Amino acid sequence: MLPKIAIIADPHFHDTSFRSPGAREDFAAVRTLADTVASTRVFNESGPALRAALDDVATRHIRLVIIVGDLLDDGQAFNRAAALALLQDYTTRYGMRFFSTPGNHDLFALAGRHMGKRFLTADGAHILVTSDRDVSRGCSAGRIVTEAAYCSGYAVALPDMAELGYFRRDVDLLWESPFGGSDALEDRTYEVHSDDGLTKARMIDASYLVEPVEGLWILSLDANVYQPRSGGEEGFVDRSEAGWNAVLTDKPFLLSWASDVARRAAALDKRLLVFSHYPAIGPLNTTLDDEVRLFGRTTFARRMPDPAVAEAFAEAGIRVHFSGHWHVNETALLRRGGDFLVNVAVPSLTAFPAAYKTATFEEKSISVETIPLHDVPGFDAAFPAYGVEARRRGADYGGILRTRSYPEFLSHHLAQLVRQRYMPREWPEDFAEAAMRLTVGDLFRLAGADAGTGTNSRALPESVLSLPFIEMVADWYRLRKGRQLALDGISDERLADYRTLTARYAAGSWEPTSIQFRLAGFLRMLGQYLASPPSREFTVDLATGEIGDGASAYFGRTDLRQTGRG
Numbered sequence: 001m002l003p004k005i006a007i008i009a010d011p012h013f014h015d016t017s018f019r020s021p022g023a024r025e026d027f028a029a030v031r032t033l034a035d036t037v038a039s040t041r042v043f044n045e046s047g048p049a050l051r052a053a054l055d056d057v058a059t060r061h062i063r064l065v066i067i068v069g070d071l072l073d074d075g076q077a078f079n080r081a082a083a084l085a086l087l088q089d090y091t092t093r094y095g096m097r098f099f100s101t102p103g104n105h106d107l108f109a110l111a112g113r114h115m116g117k118r119f120l121t122a123d124g125a126h127i128l129v130t131s132d133r134d135v136s137r138g139c140s141a142g143r144i145v146t147e148a149a150y151c152s153g154y155a156v157a158l159p160d161m162a163e164l165g166y167f168r169r170d171v172d173l174l175w176e177s178p179f180g181g182s183d184a185l186e187d188r189t190y191e192v193h194s195d196d197g198l199t200k201a202r203m204i205d206a207s208y209l210v211e212p213v214e215g216l217w218i219l220s221l222d223a224n225v226y227q228p229r230s231g232g233e234e235g236f237v238d239r240s241e242a243g244w245n246a247v248l249t250d251k252p253f254l255l256s257w258a259s260d261v262a263r264r265a266a267a268l269d270k271r272l273l274v275f276s277h278y279p280a281i282g283p284l285n286t287t288l289d290d291e292v293r294l295f296g297r298t299t300f301a302r303r304m305p306d307p308a309v310a311e312a313f314a315e316a317g318i319r320v321h322f323s324g325h326w327h328v329n330e331t332a333l334l335r336r337g338g339d340f341l342v343n344v345a346v347p348s349l350t351a352f353p354a355a356y357k358t359a360t361f362e363e364k365s366i367s368v369e370t371i372p373l374h375d376v377p378g379f380d381a382a383f384p385a386y387g388v389e390a391r392r393r394g395a396d397y398g399g400i401l402r403t404r405s406y407p408e409f410l411s412h413h414l415a416q417l418v419r420q421r422y423m424p425r426e427w428p429e430d431f432a433e434a435a436m437r438l439t440v441g442d443l444f445r446l447a448g449a450d451a452g453t454g455t456n457s458r459a460l461p462e463s464v465l466s467l468p469f470i471e472m473v474a475d476w477y478r479l480r481k482g483r484q485l486a487l488d489g490i491s492d493e494r495l496a497d498y499r500t501l502t503a504r505y506a507a508g509s510w511e512p513t514s515i516q517f518r519l520a521g522f523l524r525m526l527g528q529y530l531a532s533p534p535s536r537e538f539t540v541d542l543a544t545g546e547i548g549d550g551a552s553a554y555f556g557r558t559d560l561r562q563t564g565r566g
Contacts (some may be wrong), residue, residue: 002216002271006057006065007357010348011050012105014043014073015082016382020129020146027127027144030120033386037397037416040327040351041157042409044075048378049349049406050086053356056371062358064212065096067164068324068346069103069277074115075151076131080160083355088163095509099165101220102154102206103241103277103325109226110203112153116143120385124392154204158185165220166206166401178257183208192227192250199228201236207254209261212512216361219267221258221276225250241302243278243325244309248255262317271361275322279334280305280313281343283480286528290521297424304481307334314339319542320366322359329350329370331533331547340545352410353482367539372485377404411489411508414481417475422477431518435473440497441465443472446516447504464497472498476522479529484536495530502527 020031031043057065090096116130117165128143129545131150132355135143158166168175168183175181177188189202208221225239225246247254260275267271282304284291291301292546313321314334319341327348334341347355347370354373361364383401390397423432444465457527475494478486487495500521510517534549539550 001212002065003363004060004062005273005359006060006062007068007275007355007359007534008053008065008349009068009320010041010070010103010327010349010350011053012043012046012070012073012087013043013050013079013083014046014349015079016047018078018084018148020144020148022494023144024121028120028122028385029129029387030382032118032120032126032463033382033389033397033400034393035118036401037413040417040421040422041348042413043350044382045376045379045406045515046073046350047086048081048376048381049354049373050083052373052379052406053349054086054096054370054374056373058090058282059163060358063094063096063502064216064218065098066273066275066322067098067100067281067508068275068322069101070105070348071100071103071373072106073163074105075107075112075157076115076117076149077152078148080152080157084163085163091163091206097212098163099210099212099218099220100161101275102157102222102224102278102354104224104238106159107153107250108151108238110153110155110201111237112151112156114172115149117149118314118510120389120390124385124388126389139405139468154206155185158204158206162402164352165208165210165218172210172212174209174217176209178205178207178253179443185463190251190253192225194228196230198232201228201463205254207257210435213269217261217270217272219258219261220270221274221364221470223254223276223278225248225252240278240356241299244276244280244305245276245467248306248309252361255312258318259316266317270419271366272318273322273359273361273366274318274320277323278305278325279323279332279343279345280321280533281310281334282343283326283330283332283345285332285438286532287525290525293432294518294521294525295426295428300426310334310341311336311443314341319545320344320540322346322357324348329353329355329483329485329535331368331483331535331538333360333533333545333547334533335545342540342547347482349373352407352414352478353485353488354406354410362545364540365539365541368537370485370536371486373406377408377410406490411478417471418474418477423473433516435469437478438468438469440467440472440501443469444504446519447508460497464494467494476526476529479526483529484534487566498523499527499530500562533542 018028036042051555054566071083087098114132116128118126119129129149133145179188185204189204192203209219212216226236229235284304314336322344324346328345329347330345331341355370358369363540403409403412475490505520505523533547538547
C-alpha cells in the first residue's frame with residue numbers, strides 16, 4: 001500500500017526572528033497589522049501555522065509532504081533560510097521528505113527583484129526594511145537597507161531549495177525534468193520573448209517527476225511564466241495573474257511532457273500525483289457570469305483559467321490536480337466526453353480557512369481528507385505589538401485582537417478584508433452602501449416576503465431580521481473561500497435562513513436595474529457555494545471522475561460556466 005501524502009499550500013513563511021545588522025535595539029521583524037488586514041494573507045502568524053501543520057502531520061505518521069507553492073512570504077533571502085531550516089528540522093526529527101513547486105511569491109525570474117516591507121517598532125511606528133538603496137524612506141521610523149530582504153531568482157533560489165525535489169537524489173527510483181534526465185539548471189531552460197518580439201531570453205523551468213517510493217510518481221509542474229519587457233526595457237514581466245493561461249501559450253512543452261508522463265504511469269501501473277501552484281479550474285467556474293454581472297471584471301474574475309486549460313489537462317490524461325494560489329478550499333470537476341479533470345484547491349495556512357489536505361491512493365481511486373488548523377500555539381505572539389500600533393493609529397480592527405483561537409483570528413481577518421479591500425475595490429459604490437445599511441429583514445421585505453416569516457410557514461427570529469447585511473456578506477465570503485470548511489463557523493439556523501432567502505429571490509422576476517436583480521445574483525452565487533462538490537472528505541474515482549463523500553456521488557457539469565438568469 002502506498003503511503004499517505006500531506007499537501008500544504010501557501011505557507012507564506014515570514015521569519016519574525018530575523019534581526020537586521022545595524023537595526024535599532026527595539027527592532028523586530030513584525031509586519032504591521034495595518035498591512036495584515038489589507039492583505040489576503042496574514043504574515044507574523046505564518047511561522048506558528050506552519051509548525052502546527054507539520055506537528056499535526058507528524059502525529060499522523062505521514063512522511064511525504066508536498067508544498068504547492070508560496071512557501072515564502074515574498075522570496076526574501078532571510079525568509080528562505082529560516083523556512084528551509086524549519087523543514088530540515090522536521091526531516092531530521094521525523095524523516096519527512098518535502099516536495100515543492102515554485103509559487104509566484106517564492107522567487108522572481110532569473111535574477112530576482114528588490115523587496116521592501118514595513119516592520120513595527122516598539123512605539124507602534126513602522127520602519128521600512130528593503131533591499132533597494134534607491135527607494136525613498138516613506139516610513140515614520142526610517143529604513144534599513146539589507147541584501148537579506150532581496151527576492152532571489154531561479155538561479156539562486158532553486159539550488160538553495162535543492163532538498164525540495166528540484167534536483168536528483170540517489171534514494172529516488174526515478175527523477176526527470178521536461179528536458180530529460182539531467183538536473184543541471186543549464187539543461188532545463190526554454191526560450192521566452194517579449195510581446196513585441198524584440199527581446200529574447202532563456203528561462204529556467206523547475207518542473208520535475210520523481211518516484212520516491214516504489215509505485216508512486218509525483219509530478220511537480222512549474223506554472224510560473226516570466227516574459228522580457230517590451231520596448232527594449234530591462235527586466236521581466238510576472239505573468240502570475242494569467243496562471244495556466246500563460247503556460248498554454250508560453251510553455252506548451254509542459255503539458256506535452258505531462259501527457260507523456262501520464263501515459264507511462266498508466267502503462268507501468270504507477271499512481272500519479274500531479275500538482276502546480278495555479279488552479280486548472282478556477283474557483284468561479286460555476287459563478288463567473290454572475291460575478292461579472294454584479295461586480296464587473298474584477299481582478300479575481302480576470303485571473304480565472306480559461307476553459308481551454310482544464311480541457312488540455314483532461315486531454316493530457318491528468319485526472320486529479322492539486323493547486324494553491326487562491327487560498328480557497330474547493331473541489332471542481334470538468335467532464336468532456338470520456339475525459340475528465342478534478343482540480344483540488346488546497347487552502348492556505350495563512351488565510352481563512354487554514355487547513356491542509358492528505359491524499360491516499362486506493363486501488364482505483366484517491367481519497368482526500370482536509371485537516372483544519374484548530375490549535376496553533378503562538379499565533380497571538382504579535383498581539384501586544386499590534387495593540388501598540390492600533391493605539392498609535394487610533395484604529396479599530398473590529399475585535400480581531402480579542403480573538404482566542406487561530407480560526408477565530410482568521411475569520412475576523414476575513415471580515416476586515418471585506419470592509420477594507422473587497423468592498424472598496426470590487427463592489428459598485430451604491431451596492432456597497434446598500435450592504436452597509438440594510439438588514440436581512442430588509443432583504444426579505446425587498447423580495448416581497450413577510451419580514452416576520454420569510455416564508456408562509458416558519459417564523460424568523462428577531463436576531464435574523466436585525467442581522468446587518470454586511471454580516472451576511474462576510475459569511476458569503478467565508479463560504480466562497482471555505483466551502484464545506486466554512487460551515488463550521490455558521491450556525492445551521494443562519495444557513496437555513498440564507499437558503500430561504502436564496503429560494504425567494506430565485507422565484508422572483510426582477511428588473512435588471514433593480515437592487516433585487518443584484519441581490520438575486522449575489523444569492524445565486526451563495527447557493528452555488530453551498531451546492532458545490534464535496535471539499536472536506538471525499539474520494540475521486542480515477543476511472544469515471546465520480547466524486548463521492550460517503551453519502552452521495554457528484555458527477556458534475558459538462559461545462560465550466562453557469563449562465564444565471566436575473
